[in-house]
Structures are given as C-alpha cells and as structure tokens.
Amino acid sequence: MTLNKLGIWETAVERAVLNNVPKVKKILSDYPYLETLAANVRDAKLKVLDNLDWYIDQTMKAVEHSGGVAHFAKTASEARNIALEIIGDKKKIIFTKTNVAYEVRLREFLQSKGKEVWETDLGEYLIQQSGDPPSHIVFPALHMTKEAIVHMLHEKLDPTITPVSNHEDMVAAVRAFLMQKYLSAEVGVTGANSVAADTGSVALLENEGNIRISTVLPPIHISITGVDKIVPTIKDAMNELLVQSAYGGLFPPSYINITSGPSSTADIELKRVSPATGPREFHLILLDNGRKRANSDPVLRQALLCIKCGRCYFSCPVYRVLGPSWGNPPYGGPMGAMWTAIVDDDTSVANLCAHSAGCREVCPVKIDIPAVLEYIKFLDSKRRRTAGRTR
Amino acid sequence: MLNSLKKEMVPFPLNRKLCSSWAKDLPKGGEHIIYTSYMYQLASVFRTYEKLLPRLASISGLSKIASLGKYLIKPTKEDLERSSLILNNIVNLLKKGGISFGYLYEEEPYSGALLLEMGFIDDFKEYGRRLSDFFETKGIRKLITVDPHTTNALTRLKGMSILKVEVEIYFEHVQGKSLPAEYVLHDSCLYSRHLGKRDTIRKKLVNSGLILKEDPFVTANETALCCGGPLGPVDFELSNKIAALRSKQLSKLGVPVLVACPLCYSNLSEHMSGIKDIAEVMQ
Numbered sequence: 255m256t257l258n259k260l261g262i263w264e265t266a267v268e269r270a271v272l273n274n275v276p277k278v279k280k281i282l283s284d285y286p287y288l289e290t291l292a293a294n295v296r297d298a299k300l301k302v303l304d305n306l307d308w309y310i311d312q313t314m315k316a317v318e319h320s321g322g323v324a325h326f327a328k329t330a331s332e333a334r335n336i337a338l339e340i341i342g343d344k345k346k347i348i349f350t351k352t353n354v355a356y357e358v359r360l361r362e363f364l365q366s367k368g369k370e371v372w373e374t375d376l377g378e379y380l381i382q383q384s385g386d387p388p389s390h391i392v393f394p395a396l397h398m399t400k401e402a403i404v405h406m407l408h409e410k411l412d413p414t415i416t417p418v419s420n421h422e423d424m425v426a427a428v429r430a431f432l433m434q435k436y437l438s439a440e441v442g443v444t445g446a447n448s449v450a451a452d453t454g455s456v457a458l459l460e461n462e463g464n465i466r467i468s469t470v471l472p473p474i475h476i477s478i479t480g481v482d483k484i485v486p487t488i489k490d491a492m493n494e495l496l497v498q499s500a501y502g503g504l505f506p507p508s509y510i511n512i513t514s515g516p517s518s519t520a521d522i523e524l525k526r527v528s529p530a531t532g533p534r535e536f537h538l539i540l541l542d543n544g545r546k547r548a549n550s551d552p553v554l555r556q557a558l559l560c561i562k563c564g565r566c567y568f569s570c571p572v573y574r575v576l577g578p579s580w581g582n583p584p585y586g587g588p589m590g591a592m593w594t595a596i597v598d599d600d601t602s603v604a605n606l607c608a609h610s611a612g613c614r615e616v617c618p619v620k621i622d623i624p625a626v627l628e629y630i631k632f633l634d635s636k637r638r639r640t641a642g643r644t645r
Numbered sequence: 646m647l648n649s650l651k652k653e654m655v656p657f658p659l660n661r662k663l664c665s666s667w668a669k670d671l672p673k674g675g676e677h678i679i680y681t682s683y684m685y686q687l688a689s690v691f692r693t694y695e696k697l698l699p700r701l702a703s704i705s706g707l708s709k710i711a712s713l714g715k716y717l718i719k720p721t722k723e724d725l726e727r728s729s730l731i732l733n734n735i736v737n738l739l740k741k742g743g744i745s746f747g748y749l750y751e752e753e754p755y756s757g758a759l760l761l762e763m764g765f766i767d768d769f770k771e772y773g774r775r776l777s778d779f780f781e782t783k784g785i786r787k788l789i790t791v792d793p794h795t796t797n798a799l800t801r802l803k804g805m806s807i808l809k810v811e812v813e814i815y816f817e818h819v820q821g822k823s824l825p826a827e828y829v830l831h832d833s834c835l836y837s838r839h840l841g842k843r844d845t846i847r848k849k850l851v852n853s854g855l856i857l858k859e860d861p862f863v864t865a866n867e868t869a870l871c872c873g874g875p876l877g878p879v880d881f882e883l884s885n886k887i888a889a890l891r892s893k894q895l896s897k898l899g900v901p902v903l904v905a906c907p908l909c910y911s912n913l914s915e916h917m918s919g920i921k922d923i924a925e926v927m928q
Contacts, residue, residue, distance in 0.1 A: 264890075275868060276861070571870040571887045605879055608887065609762065610871035611838035624839075631764025 316454030320515030351375035352445030387583035442468035446479035569612030601634035654754035667729035675747030688907035695877035793835035821927025892916035
C-alpha cells in the first residue's frame with residue numbers, strides 16, 4: 255500500500271472497527287445460543303477433518319443423488335479448467351462473492367477466455383471496478399471510503415454519482431447496472447459457506463439478494479468451494495451460516511439459501527422432476543489446493559476449522575496498519591496468514607504476526623491462531639535455513 | 646545472535662557488570678532468584694539495534710553485524726537509572742511481601758525469548774535445555790520474573806517439559822500502594838492473553854489505590870492492540886507504525902499510560918511521553 259493511501263486505510267478501518275465490534279458484541283449478548291452453535295460448528299468440522307476423504311466422497315455422492323454434478327479439483331488449475339468445461343461456449347457469467355473463485359483466479363481466467371464476467375456482490379463489484387485486491391474476507395471493499403467509492407462510480411459507472419450522493423444513491427446505481435447482467439446471465443457462479451455431506455446441499459449466506467438471483471435465474475449454477483467447507487449434515491450447514499453471520503456482525507442475515515441439486519418440482523403426481531423454474535444444471539466443484547495436506551499436519555489443520563467470518567482481522571494490530579498488503583488475496587489478516595501457507599505454500603506471511611493474540615480471543619471456533627502462526631514461522635525459518643545452506 | 650547465545654548465553658556481546666549494577670545488596674545465588682534476563686536494562690538497546698539492523702545489513706552484510714555488536718550495545722545512563730529504579734522497586738515490593746531471594750549478577754543468562762518469538766523453535770528448545778541445566782547447576786529451584794517476555798519464554802519451556810525450575814511473576818506475590826491517580830493500562834499481550842494475567846494485574850493495581858480508565862475499543866481483551874514490539878527485529882518500520890497507532894489510541898483517553906513490560910515502554914515512548922511502569926507507581 256502506498257503511503258498516500260495509508261491515511262485513507264486508517265480512516266476506513268477505524269470506521270469499520272467502530273461499526274463492527276459493538277455490533278458483534280450486541281448480537282452475541284442478545285442471542286446467547288449463538289456461542290453454543292459456534293461450539294457445535296467446531297465439533298462438526300473436526301468430525302469431518304478426522305475423516306476427510308470419506309466426507310468428500312460422501313458429499314460428492316449426495317450431490318449426484320440430488321441430481322447435481324460433483325467435481326473434485328486437486329489444484330487451482332484443475333478447478334479453473336473444470337469450470338471452463340462446464341461453461342463451454344456460454345459467454346455471460348455472473349459471480350456472487352466467492353473467496354475460492356478468487357483463490358483460483360477464476361474471474362480473470364474466464365475473462366482471458368473471452369467471457370463477460372460480473373461480480374454481483376456490491377463489495378466485490380467495487381473491487382472489480384477499482385482493480386484493487388480485497389481488503390477483508392467478508393467486506394472486500396473495506397479499504398474504500400464513501401468518498402473513494404463516489405469518485406470511482408462517477409468515473410466508471412454513473413456520472414450522476416457525485417460527492418453529494420448518499421450511500422443509497424450509490425447502491426441504487428450499481429443495482430440498476432447489475433440488473434441487466436442478471437437478466438442476461440447464462441451461468442451463475444457462487445461459493446459456499448458450508449456444504450452438507452449427507453444431502454449434498456450448498457448453504458449460502460447473504461444480505462443483498464444477489465445470491466438468490468444468481469443461483470436461480472441463470473440456467474446453470476456452479477458452486478466452487480474448498481473441501482474444508484464440508485460439514486456432516488444439513489443441520490450443521492445451517493448452523494454454520496448463523497454463526498458466520500453473527501460473528502461477521504450481520505445477524506440475522508437477510509437471506510439464507512440452500513441449494514440441493516438443480517431446480518425441481520413434484521407437483522404432478524408427486525413425482526420429482528428436474529428442471530423446473532430455476533437452473534437446469536447444478537455443479538459443485540470441491541477444491542483441495544493444499545487443504546488435504548494441511549489436514550495431515552496436526553497444527554496446520556486447526557486453520558481448516560476457520561469459518562471465514564473475518565472477525566479476527568479487527569483485533570490484529572498488523573492488519574490495522576498494513577490492511578490488504580498483508581497476506582495473499584483473498585486471504586488477509588490473521589486467518590489469511592494461516593491460509594496463505596495452506597493454499598499458496600507461502601510461509602513467509604506469518605513472520606509479520608506480532609502474536610498479540612486478540613485473534614484467538616474473538617475466534618468463534620476457538621482456533622489458536624497465534625500458535626498456528628508460530629508454527630508456520632518455524633516452518634519458514636527451517637526453509638530459509640535450508641535455502642541458505644544450498645545457496 | 647545464535648552464536649552469542651551459544652557462547653555467552655546472551656543475545657549479543659554485553660557488559661554484564663554494568664547491566665547487573667542495579668543490584669546492591671542482594672545475596673548472590675540461592676534457591677530462589679530474581680531473574681531479569683536483562684530486559685529492563687536493555688529494552689531501548691534492543692530497539693536501537695532493531696532500528697540499525699537494515700542499515701547494517703545493507704552496509705556490512707549480516708555476518709559482520711555480530712562483530713559490530715560490542716560497539717553498539719551499551720545501555721545509556723538514563724536507561725540504567727530507570728531500570729535500576731524499577732528493578733529496585735520490585736525488589737522492595739517483594740521484600741515487603743516477606744519474600745527472600747538472590748540474584749545471579751553477571752552470571753545471569755538471557756531467557757531465549759527472541760528465538761521463540763521469531764519462530765526458531767528448535768533453537769529455542771536447544772537453548773532452553775542449556776538454560777535448564779544452568780539453573781540446575783546453580784541449585785536454583787524458583788525464578789521470580791519481572792517482565793512478560795521472559796515469563797512467557799520460561800512458561801513455554803515448562804510446557805515443553807524442558808525447564809524444571811518453578812517460575813513466578815513478581816506481581817503475583819506483592820501488594821503495593823499507589824497514589825489515587827487515574828491511569829490507562831496498556832496491557833502486555835503476553836501477560837494478558839498468553840499468560841492469562843490480565844485480571845491479576847488489574848486487581849493488584851486497583852487494590853493499590855489507583856484508578857484504571859477502561860474503554861471498549863482501547864483496553865478490552867478483544868480489542869486492545871499490541872505495542873508492535875515483537876515485530877522490531879522482523880520489520881522495524883511496521884513495528885513503529887503499530888506503536889504509533891497504539892499511542893494514538895491510548896492518548897485519546899486523556900490520562901497517563903501504565904505499562905508492565907519494558908519493551909512496551911520503549912516502543913510507545915517514541916510516540917508519547919509520561920508513560921510509567923506499574924513498578925514505578927506501586928510502592
């Protein structure tokens with residue numbers, strides 16, 4: 255981050271902290287059962303990690319059973335190619351916010367193949383337009399102040415957006431633009447907040463309504479997510495949505511979506527047939543990309559419990575100063591220092607951890623993030639020594 | 646640093662006599678020892694060293710830094726006076742609590758905390774074994790620590806079943822008296838979140854008579870930021886920016902700042918004045 259942007263970052267993150275921290279505290283106080291649900295989610299995820307291959311297999315079978323198509327991708331490259339093969343010659347693609355798609359650089363890949371791709375989550379749309387990396391796992395445009403967004407939208411989308419425009423004006427301008435994209439989209443690409451192994455259902459959390467449209471309107475729905483998102487049952491999948499929503503400070507969520515295969519109906523003689531009004535195809539791409547290797551390491555596997563609520567970012571002094579400059583997008587902040595080691599095999603990011611441990615205090619699934627980062631630092635020190643010896 | 650630790654059991658060439666000159670009438674050795682690990686005496690020296698590291702590396706190459714060390718590492722008169730005041734206050738608080746102990750003077754080794762905090766876990770364990778042997782040879786059964794970095798390093802060594810001696814933090818066994826002034830406590834991350842002493846320190850301070858100002862965004866367990874100290878050897882500029890941010894937050898509360906760690910003092914002092922150690926206000 256350049257120095258002239260540091261002042262903007264300081265303002266933006268300060269505003270975010272002042273908004274988010276008291277909200278999460280109030281949510282947890284008003285709905286005390288959420289902390290119990292968080293503990294349940296941790297247990298459910300541990301159960302999957304203890305038998306990951308079996309749960310991947312079970313999930314894929316369940317997806318097929320519900321009429322969907324399940325794909326397993328070992329690497330980012332495999333995931334991109336699977337998505338391209340599904341999309342085929344279709345041109346118009348809409349994305350909802352999906353960190354795993356960002357992880358494998360799917361949008362850029364599809365654009366390079368001549369596809370028209372639009373992000374429909376407002377934050378993702380803003381960073382698509384600005385060309386910036388995401389600055390938070392849940393709020394990707396956190397680094398952009400209202401003033402910066404006004405300027406960008408005025409330049410790139412709607413000249414009627416000016417410094418006197420309010421937040422609602424800006425949201426309306428983006429909505430009007432994206433509505434055209436929804437109506438013409440041929441493929442909707444989403445992530446998954448959780449995936450139920452017993453039913454093959456993908457659970458998605460949102461507030462904007464873009465996921466609901468993107469998973470229903472285009473004839474093909476592709477969900478791309480990591481194998482770490484698998485939980486044993488659809489009940490666990492629902493719990494994870496509620497917990498993520500609460501610890502992200504957006505509880506209750508405006509919408510939750512459960513997708514189990516393509517659209518279907520049983521309105522004629524109770525015989526379930528597909529498709530109905532919604533998509534005719536549903537594909538789930540389950541990505542490994544270092545997750546299985548991490549699961550075999552007793553310390554690193556803790557990181558796979560992360561539900562990506564992003565609460566740890568705000569307790570971290572390094573993130574508060576460096577913002578998106580720390581980590582490899584989309585994974586930043588304390589959780590990103592762990593996840594960068596997993597998916598990019600980059601152990602150097604953890605060296606900037608100050609082990610202040612605020613992250614551990616706020617983690618809903620009780621990951622000992624400082625301990626994981628200390629271990630990654632250790633791995634990095636060993637690598638540097640080996641490199642030094644062979645230089 | 647590794648070479649110096651292996652040879653001398655201190656992280657860099659060091660005038661040990663000067664660094665132990667704060668202690669005047671403590672018995673040498675004994676079963677119970679006050680253990681400074683040179684943290685108070687050398688806090689600002691650590692900082693100076695970190696500041697110079699990138700420049701030295703670019704000028705001389707890393708291999709030459711160690712040889713430059715003996716010229717660089719000398720506590721200032723001011724640092725020695727301040728650390729002497731704090732350490733003697735701690736000694737007096739312990740004595741008032743009826744606790745007797747000795748001191749190792751020039752023989753005192755460094756704890757190895759830097760190795761742990763930089764992720765050199767194998768080296769830390771190896772050094773810890775040597776440290777444990779050293780304490781055993783000296784017949785030491787209990788170490789009374791005075792700073793969080795040393796306490797954390799020793800606690801970790803005990804958790805790894807490497808260190809046999811008991812480890813206790815001085816403030817757990819003392820009850821000082823303070824003037825009824827208002828302060829904000831900048832928590833040491835290690836004391837509060839790694840060692841679980843957040844409430845203990847607060848209770849001691851409040852019972853001593855002073856008033857602590859709290860703020861949900863500045864002093865809460867979930868939100869209190871660190872001083873940036875641990876990042877000094879890795880990225881001095883980042884460490885300094887964190888210290889500046891933290892100082893700004895603390896300053897907003899409008900009351901003097903208390904710290905319980907010499908590195909916090911050193912880092913924050915570059916950005917704000919009037920900081921006091923808890924051992925300066927408790928008598």
